[in-house]
Amino acid sequence: MHLDSSQEKLLHGEGGEAKQFAMEIVTKVGDAVGADSLVPIKSAHVLAHYSSLHDAGVEVLERFADSGGKFAVPTSVDPASIDLQNWKSFGIPEEYAHQQFRLCDAYAKMGGMKCWTCVQYQVCNFPKQGETVAWAESSAVVFANSVLGCRSNKITAGMDLACAVLGLTPKFGMLENENRVAKVSFKLGIRDLDDLDYRSIGFFIGRNAGARVPVLLGLPGSISSDQIKHLGAGAAAAGPVTMIHLPGITPGTSTASDAAAGEELEEIEVTRSGLDDIKSDLNQTSEPPDLVAFGVPHLSAGELGELAKMLEGRKLKAGVKMYAYTSSQAYDMAQRTGIASTIERSGARITHSTDAEISPLRKLGFKTVMTNSAKLAEIVSSEGEIKMRYSSQKDIMAEVTR
Amino acid sequence: MGPMRGRGLVKGSAEGRALVSKKAFTFAHGVDPQTGSVTDVRSDIRGMNVKGRILFYPFGKGSTTASSWFLETVRLGNHPAGIVTEGVDLSAVIGSTMAQLIYKKSIPVVSGIPRTVYSGIVNGEDVVLDATKGEVRGK
Numbered sequence: 001m002h003l004d005s006s007q008e009k010l011l012h013g014e015g016g017e018a019k020q021f022a023m024e025i026v027t028k029v030g031d032a033v034g035a036d037s038l039v040p041i042k043s044a045h046v047l048a049h050y051s052s053l054h055d056a057g058v059e060v061l062e063r064f065a066d067s068g069g070k071f072a073v074p075t076s077v078d079p080a081s082i083d084l085q086n087w088k089s090f091g092i093p094e095e096y097a098h099q100q101f102r103l104c105d106a107y108a109k110m111g112g113m114k115c116w117t118c119v120q121y122q123v124c125n126f127p128k129q130g131e132t133v134a135w136a137e138s139s140a141v142v143f144a145n146s147v148l149g150c151r152s153n154k155i156t157a158g159m160d161l162a163c164a165v166l167g168l169t170p171k172f173g174m175l176e177n178e179n180r181v182a183k184v185s186f187k188l189g190i191r192d193l194d195d196l197d198y199r200s201i202g203f204f205i206g207r208n209a210g211a212r213v214p215v216l217l218g219l220p221g222s223i224s225s226d227q228i229k230h231l232g233a234g235a236a237a238a239g240p241v242t243m244i245h246l247p248g249i250t251p252g253t254s255t256a257s258d259a260a261a262g263e264e265l266e267e268i269e270v271t272r273s274g275l276d277d278i279k280s281d282l283n284q285t286s287e288p289p290d291l292v293a294f295g296v297p298h299l300s301a302g303e304l305g306e307l308a309k310m311l312e313g314r315k316l317k318a319g320v321k322m323y324a325y326t327s328s329q330a331y332d333m334a335q336r337t338g339i340a341s342t343i344e345r346s347g348a349r350i351t352h353s354t355d356a357e358i359s360p361l362r363k364l365g366f367k368t369v370m371t372n373s374a375k376l377a378e379i380v381s382s383e384g385e386i387k388m389r390y391s392s393q394k395d396i397m398a399e400v401t402r
Numbered sequence: 403m404g405p406m407r408g409r410g411l412v413k414g415s416a417e418g419r420a421l422v423s424k425k426a427f428t429f430a431h432g433v434d435p436q437t438g439s440v441t442d443v444r445s446d447i448r449g450m451n452v453k454g455r456i457l458f459y460p461f462g463k464g465s466t467t468a469s470s471w472f473l474e475t476v477r478l479g480n481h482p483a484g485i486v487t488e489g490v491d492l493s494a495v496i497g498s499t500m501a502q503l504i505y506k507k508s509i510p511v512v513s514g515i516p517r518t519v520y521s522g523i524v525n526g527e528d529v530v531l532d533a534t535k536g537e538v539r540g541k
Contacts, residue, residue, distance in 0.1 A: 021503070028499040032411040032511070033490055052467035054435060054474035060504065136466040155472035156493045158500045173492075211461055211489040239426055240461045240489060284443070357431075359469075377466065382431040384441035384448070 001030045001170065002037050010166070022162035031157055031172030039171045042127045044075040044164035045135035046112065047157045049358045050096065051081040057157060058102055062271050064161050065106035072167030075112045076120035078137050079298070079355040080104065083105045084116060085328075088177075090351065090362055097260030110165070116353035117327035118297045119229065120146060129251050134163035134174060136241075139297045142232030145243035150225065151175045151249030162222030174242050184209055184257035185267045188218030190275070192382040196392040198227045199374040202234025203282075206241050215245035215259035216268075220315040223227055223249075226300055232371070235295050237375035261288050271383065280391035283376040287318065289370035289389055292348075292400055293356040295375040301333040304350070308334075308342040310393065314401040317349035322400065328352040346401065361386055371395055408486070408514035410533035412498040416484035416510050417541065418456045423447045427459035429471035429493065433434045433513050438480030447525075456529045456538075457482040462491035462518045472497030476505050483513045484531040486538055487518060512536055 009015065011023040026038060044334065047053060048061060080094045081100050086191055105189065115124045118137050121144065127133050129149035135141050136155050144150040153173040155163060163169045173179055186205050190197075205214050214235075229244070235241040244250075245259035253259045294307060316322055324343060326334070331352040334340040340350055357379040370389040371377055377388040391399075425446050427526060432442035438453035452475070462468060475481045481501070485494045490513050498509045510533030520538070523529060528541035 024503055025499060028412075028502075029492075029496055030496045032499065033492070047467055049467075052430060053470045054463065054477070056473040056477040057470040057505075059477075060470075060500065063457065063504075064492075116403070120409070138464065138466050141466075154492060156466040156468060156496050159469070159492075159496045161468070173490075206463070237464050240465050240491075246487055282445075308493050357465075378444075379431050382428070382442040382444070382464075383434075 001027055007038060010391045017067035018064050018165055019187060021063065021067065022165040025159060025162040026166065026168065026170055029203065029324065031289060033170065033172045035170035035172040037171050038290060039132055039175065040167055040169040041134045041163060041169050041364060042131040042258040043073050043074055043125050043133045044071065044160065045125060045137055045140060046075060046138045046160040046164055047078045049078060050080040050100040050103055051358045051360060053157060054390065056098060060158055061103055061106045061161065064165060065109045068167045069110050071111045071164045073164065075164045076125040077107055077112050077113045080353055081360065082272050082354050083351045084353040094246065094306065096360060103324050111226050115327065117353060119300065119327065122300050123327050132169065134160065134169040136160040138236035138313040139229065142236050142244060143229060144331035145174055146232060146246055146250050147228055154372065170378035176296055180243060181261045182265060182283045185213055185256055186216045186270050187267055188270045190272050194371050194392050198231045199234040199372065200278045201270055202231035203238045203374040204270055204274055204280050205244060206235035206238025209239060209241055211240055213243050213245065214241065215247065215256050217247065219258055224301055225392060229297055230336055231373060232242050234374040236278035239348045258262050264277040272327065279390060282374060282388060285368060285387040286379060287368045287391060288398065289368045291366045291369045292320060292322040293325065293369055293376060296356050298324045298355060298375040299324055299330065304334045304343065305329060305339050308339040310397050311343055311348060311401065314346050315402055316398055320400045322348035323356065324350045325355045326352050372396065404479050405539035407535050410536040411490065411495050411513050412509065412511040413534045414508040414510035415532045416456060417535065418483035419530045420455050420527045421447055421450055421452060421455035421457050422520065422523055422525050423459040424517050424521065426461045426463035427466045428462055428464045428470040429475065430465040433475060434469060435471060435474035435478055435480060437535040438475060439453040443497045443529045449529060450481045455482050456484045456531055457460055458486045458487065458523065460488040461478050461490065462493050466492035473500050476501040481507065481509055484509060486515055486531065488516045489513065490533045494496065512538055532537050
């Protein structure tokens with residue numbers, strides 16, 4: 001990889017220990033993936049949650065922070081592993097919270113935005129079309145490439161901090177035009193889509209696209225940005241997808257032909273039976289749930305409003321908890337508009353600055369978790385202990401409320 | 403069978419028994435760092451242990467935290483000896499790079515070997531990986 005003279009200096013320690021460590025990481029990774037240079041980024045999004053970073057990740061983040069590392073560009077952060085305000089009331093063990101707060105402190109020391117959300121593009125991190133960013137959080141990367149028209153690779157833990165400290169990222173993958181060309185087409189053969197369908201369609205694409213960039217045809221024009229968020233999250237949870245061309249939505253992509261640079265593509269039909277297969281695969285049991293979880297990725301303020309409408313005048317049945325995961329900003333909005341109290345009156349709780357898939361659900365004793373998130377169902381079942389159920393919000397309400 | 407040729411992403415060499423998956427793979431929530439055991443219910447090597455093995459899989463999937471799960475297996479000494487993939491799995495590259503920088507452990511990574519090619523390797527077979535040449539072969 002070619003470095004300019006200022007980058008060479010950083011690699012030799014002239015910019016301090018943290019930048020040197022960051023340069024060692026990005027140059028080794030850049031060489032590994034065949035990047036020829038480092039390019040500037042407009043923003044970063046990093047990970048600082050204990051459940052997935054573990055003690056090794058605490059060492060890495062503290063190494064950056066303690067050696068004077070500061071973020072060189074606006075930097076947001078994924079949810080924490082605990083509700084940073086109300087963790088005690090959710091039964092989080094003290095020593096677990098302690099490790100999370102070590103990560104919080106190190107992150108704050110480096111000057112990051114304390115947003116603690118996986119939907120930073122709905123909260124505090126707003127790059128514009130054409131800009132290069134270095135984001136962790138697979139669902140946000142799909143959104144950045146497919147909807148915002150930004151360029152981001154799926155920057156994984158460790159590398160995220162290095163890019164943020166330098167304000168640079170290796171030029172490869174989704175930063176190169178030729179790698180953004182669609183190589184497979186998915187065609188939606190069904191109508192009347194519910195909340196679960198959007199997540200299942202994403203999951204289906206993630207499973208069948210392999211390493212090829214997909215284009216998705218036949219989405220209703222009424223699709224909301226929240227629905228795209230969940231579709232993208234499903235895709236990224238199931239496979240290596242980092243971008244889905246959505247004609248009419250993705251900047252520069254008006255037609256399938258634009259997405260594919262004029263090439264003919266293999267077409268895979270998304271059928272009702274294909275989605276049913278996903279649904280049955282993500283359903284591991286028919287046992288009643290002890291937890292219902294909504295909001296992987298985080299619910300927007302608007303989605304909290306929809307949830308409040310469904311819960312209005314209803315009560316949770318005995319023996320089941322319901323948590324709605326959101327950002328602290330959307331939670332604040334929900335409190336000011338009365339949405340939060342409607343949700344809480346039903347017995348459900350809103351929890352913010354954390355998310356279900358990165359919280360210690362197993363430690364908290366949950367055995368069966370029900371959700372409409374394909375991403376959550378996939379991730380939690382991967383650990384092999386908690387049994388997952390995957391249903392639409394409407395079907396969940398019918399089963400667990402009265 | 404002659405050596406399989408791909409591209410060495412993280413240099414170094416390693417030997418070990420093969421552990422072969424034909425499905426998208428992730429360390430994130432999919433491998434227990436405390437033991438090295440594969441927990442992912444959708445993995446075709448569930449219940450097997452990655453420790454000391456040459457791990458083959460076609461693609462990564464899912465969470466961008468996979469590199470830190472990988473690094474935690476290294477911290478605890480339960481990591482694979484080397485990794486072979488079809489597509490570039492950035493998590494493996496970054497995890498292995500960090501392992502070198504932080505724990506001084508070499509875990510070479512080779513990519514560009516399709517599963518149709520590496521499917522000739524059976525689980526448990528002794529293999530030699532030379533990431534500097536980008537080669538993988540049976541011992």
